[in-house]
Amino acid sequence: xxxxxxxxxxxxxxxxxxxxxxxxxxxxxxxxxxxxxxxxxxxxxxxxxxxxxxxxxxxxxxxxxxxxxxxxxxxxxxxxxxxxxxxxxxxxxxxxxxxxxxxxxxxxxxxxxxxxxxxxxxxxxxxxxxxxxxxxxxxxxxxxxxxxxxxxxxxxxxxxxxxxxxxxxxxxxxxxxxxxxxxxxxxxxxxxxxxxxxxxxxxxxxxxxxxxxxxxxxxxxxxxxxxxxxxxxxxxxxxxxxxxxxxxxxxxxxxxxxxxxxxxxxxxxxxxxxxxxxxxxxxxxxxxxxxxxxxxxxxxxxxxxxxxxxxxxxxxxx
Amino acid sequence: xxxxxxxxxxxxxxxxxxxxxxxxxxxxxxxxxxxxxxxxxxxxxxxxxxxxxxxxxxxxxxxxxxxxxxxxxxxxxxxxxxxxxxxxxxxxxxxxxxxxxxxxxxxxxxxxxxxxxxxxxxxxxxxxxxxxxxxxxxxxxxxxxxxxxxxxxxxxxxxxxxxxxxxxxxxxxxxxxxxxxxxxxxxxxxxxxxxxxxxxxxxxxxxxxxxxxxxxxxxxxxxxxxxxxxxxxxxxxxxxxxxxxxxxxxxxxxxxxxxxxxxxxxxxxxxxxxxxxxxxxxxxxxxxxxxxxxxxxxxxxxxxxxxxxxxxxxxxxxxxxxxxxxxxxxxxxxxxxxxxxxxxxxxxxxxxxxxxxxxxxxxxxxxxxxxxxxxxxxxxxxxxxxxxxxxxxxxxxxxxxxxxxxxxxxxxxxxxxxxxxxxxxxxxxxxxxxxxxxxxxxxxxxxxxxxxxxxxxxxxxxxxxxxxxxxxxxxxxxxxxxxxx
Numbered sequence: 001x002x003x004x005x006x007x008x009x010x011x012x013x014x015x016x017x018x019x020x021x022x023x024x025x026x027x028x029x030x031x032x033x034x035x036x037x038x039x040x041x042x043x044x045x046x047x048x049x050x051x052x053x054x055x056x057x058x059x060x061x062x063x064x065x066x067x068x069x070x071x072x073x074x075x076x077x078x079x080x081x082x083x084x085x086x087x088x089x090x091x092x093x094x095x096x097x098x099x100x101x102x103x104x105x106x107x108x109x110x111x112x113x114x115x116x117x118x119x120x121x122x123x124x125x126x127x128x129x130x131x132x133x134x135x136x137x138x139x140x141x142x143x144x145x146x147x148x149x150x151x152x153x154x155x156x157x158x159x160x161x162x163x164x165x166x167x168x169x170x171x172x173x174x175x176x177x178x179x180x181x182x183x184x185x186x187x188x189x190x191x192x193x194x195x196x197x198x199x200x201x202x203x204x205x206x207x208x209x210x211x212x213x214x215x216x217x218x219x220x221x222x223x224x225x226x227x228x229x230x231x232x233x234x235x236x237x238x239x240x241x242x243x244x245x246x247x248x249x250x251x252x253x254x255x256x257x258x259x260x261x262x263x264x265x266x267x268x269x270x271x272x273x274x275x276x277x278x279x280x281x282x283x284x285x286x287x288x289x290x291x292x293x294x295x296x297x298x299x300x301x302x303x304x305x306x307x308x309x310x311x312x313x314x315x316x317x318x
Numbered sequence: 319x320x321x322x323x324x325x326x327x328x329x330x331x332x333x334x335x336x337x338x339x340x341x342x343x344x345x346x347x348x349x350x351x352x353x354x355x356x357x358x359x360x361x362x363x364x365x366x367x368x369x370x371x372x373x374x375x376x377x378x379x380x381x382x383x384x385x386x387x388x389x390x391x392x393x394x395x396x397x398x399x400x401x402x403x404x405x406x407x408x409x410x411x412x413x414x415x416x417x418x419x420x421x422x423x424x425x426x427x428x429x430x431x432x433x434x435x436x437x438x439x440x441x442x443x444x445x446x447x448x449x450x451x452x453x454x455x456x457x458x459x460x461x462x463x464x465x466x467x468x469x470x471x472x473x474x475x476x477x478x479x480x481x482x483x484x485x486x487x488x489x490x491x492x493x494x495x496x497x498x499x500x501x502x503x504x505x506x507x508x509x510x511x512x513x514x515x516x517x518x519x520x521x522x523x524x525x526x527x528x529x530x531x532x533x534x535x536x537x538x539x540x541x542x543x544x545x546x547x548x549x550x551x552x553x554x555x556x557x558x559x560x561x562x563x564x565x566x567x568x569x570x571x572x573x574x575x576x577x578x579x580x581x582x583x584x585x586x587x588x589x590x591x592x593x594x595x596x597x598x599x600x601x602x603x604x605x606x607x608x609x610x611x612x613x614x615x616x617x618x619x620x621x622x623x624x625x626x627x628x629x630x631x632x633x634x635x636x637x638x639x640x641x642x643x644x645x646x647x648x649x650x651x652x653x654x655x656x657x658x659x660x661x662x663x664x665x666x667x668x669x670x671x672x673x674x675x676x677x678x679x680x681x682x683x684x685x686x687x688x689x690x691x692x693x694x695x696x697x698x699x700x701x702x703x704x705x706x707x708x709x710x711x712x713x714x715x716x717x718x719x720x721x722x723x724x725x726x727x728x729x730x731x732x733x734x735x736x737x738x739x740x741x742x743x744x745x746x747x748x749x750x751x752x753x754x755x756x757x758x759x760x761x762x763x764x765x766x767x768x769x770x771x772x773x774x775x776x777x778x779x780x781x782x783x784x785x786x787x788x789x790x791x792x793x794x795x796x797x798x799x800x801x802x803x
Contacts, residue, residue, distance in 0.1 A: 001540070003572050004583045096374060097548040100561035104373070111374050157585055254585065308585040 002157040006098050008309045010158055013094040014165030017110070020087035021142035022173040023074050026051060027084075028135040029207035031128070034067070036199065045070040050183075051176045052082055071131045076117060084138060085117035103152035109145045113138070160250035164304065167250075171243035172297050177204060178230055179290045192223075201226050208238040227286075228278035240293070241273045247300070254308070262303040269296050319359045320352045324736055324743045330476045331745060332397045332735040343400040343794040350508040351395065363394040363738055366500045375496060375554055390493065391787030393737040396501060397748060397769040401515070401795040404765065407470070407478055407752070410662030412761045413652060415466050415754045418483060418639050420655040422462040425638055426452050436654050437647050440671075444722055445644065445691075447486070447637020449600060451607055455624060457633045458531045459758030464631035465524075465595075466754045467491070467768075470662075472733035479665050479730065481749065483648070485632060485640035487597050490768040490788075491753050492555035495520060495562070497790040515765035515793040520753070521562035523762045527755045528563075528593045531629050539592035539629075542566040542582065544573075546598050546614045556597050565595070575618020580628050593629045594619075600634045642691045642725045643669055666728060670721040679726040680717065683710045686726040688717070701778055703729055732778055735789065737771055747772045749780050750791065766791035 026048055034043040046065040049058045057080065062069040077083040081090075092114020099107050120134055146166070153159045181204050201221050205211040210229060213236055218225045233239035248266045257263070281289050326334050333344040340348040351359060370376070370389040399407075424431050425442050432439050442448045467488025469481040498517050502509055525541065532539035543565050545556035560567035572582050573591070581588035596603065602612040604620040622628035638644065646667040649660045668675035668686075679686060688700040700713045717724050734745035752767030769789040770780035780786040 001566065001582070001589055002585050003566065003568065004585055005569070005572055007585045093548075098557075098567070099374065099554075100557040100567040107374060108372050112372065161585075 002161070004309050006101055007157065007161045008305075009094050009098050010101065010161040011165040011304070013091045013110070014162045015169040016087040016091040016094070017113075017142050017145060018166045018169040019082065019173070020084045020091070021139050022170065023052075023082070023084050023087070024135040024138040024142075025207045026177065027071065027074055028132065028139070029203045031132055031135075032206075033199065033203040043067060047180045048074065050180045051173070053176070054080070054082060068127070071128070075131050075134060076121065084134075088117060088138070089114045101158055103148065105152055106145060106148045109141060109148060113141045113145070116141070155253070157254050160253045163250040164247050164254075167243040167246040168297060168300065170238060171240045171247070172294070174208065174230055174238055174240050174243070175290050175293050175297075177207065178227070179286070182286045205229075208236075210236055210238060224278040224282055227281055231281060232273060232276065232278060241270065244270050244273070261307055262300055265296065265299050265303055269300075319354065319356070319738075319741065319743070321348060321736065321743055324745070326734070326745060328474070329731060329745060329747075330472055330474050330733040332399075332472075332733055332748065333395075334736075341398070341400070343796045344398045346508055346512050347396065347398060347505075347792075350505065359394065359738065360741070362504045363392075366392055366394060366504060369500060369503075370496070373496075375492075390782050391773055392497060392500065393771055393773075393787055393789045394501075394504065395736050395738065395743070396790040396792045397735045397750075398792045398794055399766060401793055404515075404793045406661060408763045408765075410478075410480075410660070411468055411752060411754050411763050413656065413658060413661055414468065414480065414483070414648060415463065415756050415761055417652040417655045418466075418485070418648065419460065419462055419756060419758075421651045422633075422636060422639050423460055424655075426455060426462075426635060431651065431654055434654070436650050440722075441641075441643055441647070442638055445638050445641045447600075447635070447640055449635035449638070451620065451624075452633070452635035455633075455635075456626075457623075458533060458626075458629055461531050461631075461756055461758045462633040462636045463639070464527060464531065464633075464756055466756065467751045468754065470750045470752065470767075471665075471730055472750075474731040474733075476733065478662060478750075480645075480648075480662050481665060482642065482645060483640060484751075485636045486599060487632070488751070488753070489552045489555055489597075490751055490770075490782075491520065491764070492558040493788050494753070494764065494766070494768050494791070495558075497788060501790040512792060513795040515795065517764055517766065520764050521559065523755055524559070524595075525563045525565070527757045527762070528565075528595060528629075528631060530757045531631065532592050533626055533629055536592050540566070540582075540590060541593045541595065542568045542591050544568055544570070544594050544596040544598060544615075546570075546602075550597075552597065559595070566591070568594075570598075570612075570614045570616055573616035573619070575616060575622060577618075578622070578625075578627060580616060580619055580622045591628065593631065595631045600637060603630070603634060642667070642689055643671070643722070646725065665730065668726045670717055670724040670726060675726070676717065676721050679724075680714055682726075683714060685729060687729050688713060688724055688726045691723050691725060701729065704778070729778075735769070735771065737773065737787075737789075744775070746775070747778050747780065748789070765793040 030045065030048050037043050045067050048070050049055050049065055058073055062073060073080060073083065075084050078085060080086060092110055095102050095107055095110040116137065117134065120130055123130060149159065149162055181200060198221050201223065202211060205214050205226065208230065214229055218229060229236060229239060231240045234242055234245065236242055244266060248270055251263050251266065326336060326338065333348060334340055367389060370392065376389050421431065431437050463485045465488065467484040467490060469484065470478050471481050472478055494517055528541050529539055541563070543556055543560040545553060545567060547553065547569050557567055566582060568582055574581055574583060574588065576588060579590040581590050598614045601608045603615040604617060605612045605615065606617045607620040619628065620634070623630050623634065645664065646669055649664055652658055652660045668679055670676045670679055679688065684702045686702045688702065690698045700709065702710065732747040732749065735748045736743040737746045748769050748771050750767050750769055753764040755762040769791045771787045771789055772778055772780045773787045774785055
C-alpha cells in the first residue's frame, strides 16, 4: 500500500537526483571539451545554460555566460531551484520526510549527498578543480544510490515510482542535450562536418556514457547515427526510447489497467518512436521533433500527478 | 581513561557504591572501560555521534535557522540496573498501569471510585485532560493508555520513585533502541558477556499489542502511525517506529473519513485504516470535535473512534490520568481496583488546592519542587533550592492565583551516573523512562528504558528540550554476568 503523498515524494526525489547527476555530466564534459580550446574567447558555456531552459533567470543574475558564472550557477547557486546544490538538498529533505519508506542505506547516501556541495565550498581546493571533482563524485554517488535502490527496495509500487521519476527525467535531459547540440553549439551552418563538429558530437556521446557503445556499434561519427543512438536505441540506458519503455514498464507494474491516462500517452509515444528512423527525425526537423517530445513528457508528468497523487475519486465523505 | 579521580560525593551513584567500589553488576563494564587505551573511549564516543548524524537522527531546533540540526547528546557510559532490582520495578509498573487504565475506564463510566469516596470528584472535572466527548465509550479490550512512559527517579538511598506517568504521547523510545545499536557496536565484548536484557523486540511487541486492540473482527488490521509531520521535533521517532513496525506513516492530510471508516489516500484510492498510533495531542485529532484550526488530524476521526471502526492509541481522554494532581491518588487507585499495596512508591505530593498544603508549600518554597499540574517537558516548574528569591516570589503569586493548577514535592536528591567530560568522568543526575505497552490482560515492559542525563553540572533537569542527554540502560542479570569476569 502506497500513500499518494509518499508516491509523489519518491517520484520527485528520484527526479531531483537524476537531474543533479545529468547536470554534473554536462558540466564535466563541457569542461573537458573546453580544455581543448586555445583561448577563453573560444570557450562555449552558453549552451549549457540553454539545456536548463532557464536562460532568462541566468542572465538576470549573472549577465555573460563565462566559465565561472556558468559553473557557479549550475553547481552552487542556492537560490536557483535546478542547481545541483539545490536539487540534491531538495532530494535530501524529501528523503527526511519519508525515511520510513527509504531503506537505511539509501537514506544515508542521500543524506550525505545532500550535504556534499555546501560542504565542498568549505574545502580549499581550486575552484575549477573542485567543480570538476564534485561532478565526478555526484555522478558516482547517484549511481551508488541507484544501485542501493535496486538492491534494497522490494519491487513494489514505491520502487516503480522511483524508476518512473528517474527515467522520465533522463529522457527529458537527453532530449535537451540533443537540442542544444543542434541549435546552439555550432554557430555557423558551414561548420557542420568539421573537426570541431565531430569533437562536439563525441563530447555529447561521452556525457551520456555512450561513446564506446557508439564506436562499437555504429563506427564513424555522423549526426544521424548519433540521433539514432540517443533517441531510438532500445538497449542504451540513456537513449530516449529506452527510458520511455522503462517508464511504461514501471507504470504497468504500478497498475495494470491499460486505460489509465499516463499509460495511454506513453504507449502512443513509444509506438510512434519505434516506427521512426533517424532520417525521419532529421527530416521532420529536429526543433519540432524535440518540442513535441517535451510536450509529451509534460503531459505524462501531469497525468501521473492527476491520476495517482491527487485523484478526483478521493473526496471526503464520498 | 579511568575512574580513579571519580567522586560520587554524597549522591547515590548508579555504577559505584559510596566507598568508590564499582557495584557488582557494573564490574565488567568498569573494568572494560579502564582497560581501554588512552583516548579510545573518546574515539568511540565521537564515532557514535557521527553515526547519529549519518543516520539522520537529528531534531530540528525550534526557532533557529533552517538547516540547524542537532543530535541529542549521547553519553557512551551505560547506566546499569541489576536484574533482580529491575524485576521489582517491572512488576510495580505493570501494577500501576493496570490500575490507571481501570481508573480511566471508571471515570468515563460509573465513577465508582468517586461514589465510594476514594477520590474527590473535582479532580477530574477540573482536569484539562478530561474529555466529556469520551463519556461512556468502550475502547477495545478496555485499554485507554496503550503506551506509557513512566518517569522514575532514584533518591539518595537508591530507592526508585515514580515521578510522573506520561500517558498521552510519551517519546524517547527510538533513542533506547538506537543507543543500544550504538553500544553493541562500541562495546561488543562487554555487552555480550554482561547478559543485558534485550530491547530489540520492542517494535514487534508494539505491533502485536496494536493488533490485539484492533476493532473486533479484523484479522489483519492496517496500522498507521499518525505524525504531525517532518517539522515536529520527534519526527524521527515517528518515522523510525513506523518503519520498524511495518506501519504506514501518515499525516493528517493523508486521511479522510468516508462516512464509516477513516481511510488513507493511496495510489489505488482510499484504503481503510483500523488502528492509529497517534503522536498528536487530543485537541488536534478532529477539527469537528476539538480545535477547529487543526490540520494535523482528520475530520470524522472521533466519529470512527466512537463507533468502533477505528482504534486510537492512546485513546482520547487518557490525559485525565496524566495530571500531577491525579498522580497523587494512584496509590489509592491501586488499592481500590486491585486490592494490592503499591510496589513502587510515589513521591510525597502536596496538592496546593488544599489550604493547608498551600500554606505549607508557600512557607517552604526554598525546599520544594513546585510543578504545574498539566504541563509536560519540564516547563513552568520551580526547583525551590535552585531558584532566586525573585523567582520564588513570582511563583508564590501564581500559586495563590490558581492553587488547583499546582502541586509541590520535596526536592529529591536524584541519583547520579558517570559521564564523559573532556578527558575524565564526572557524576551527573539521571532519571529513567521505561516504556510500558498495555494490552488489557497483560503488559510488556521494555527492560530498562531511556536514561536521561542532566548534562549541565549540578542540574536536575533532564529533558532533551532543556539540554539533557541520554545513555543506554543495561538491565544486567548478575548471576551469569559475573561468572565470566
